[in-house]
Amino acid sequence: MEFLLDQHSSPNFSIITPRDPAQRGAQLSVRLHGKGRSVCDALKERGVICDWREPDILRAAPVPLYNTFSDAFAFVETFIPIVEA
Secondary structure, eight states: OHHHHHTSOOTTEEEOSOSSGGGOOSOEEEEESSOTTHHHHHHHHTTOOOEEETTTEEEEOOOTTTOOHHHHHHHHHHHHHHHHO
16 A cells, blocks of 8 residues: 555655564554544545544455455545545
């Protein structure tokens, strides 16, 4: 998902998950700039399961055993319009 999100530069979010695979786990953490929890709530309304951490962190966990590339692509295609609205 990192690669897909990198294709959409925006002042509204930044990826805070370390880029080095040895320094990260299975989740992707995104800092939302000025959007708050409403993005997480809007994703959940559209069937996207994610996690919110105050004050401004959205977490998604694309697990290879359960999620496909299509799932990751669908997340990004759902996330971008919400965060840019």
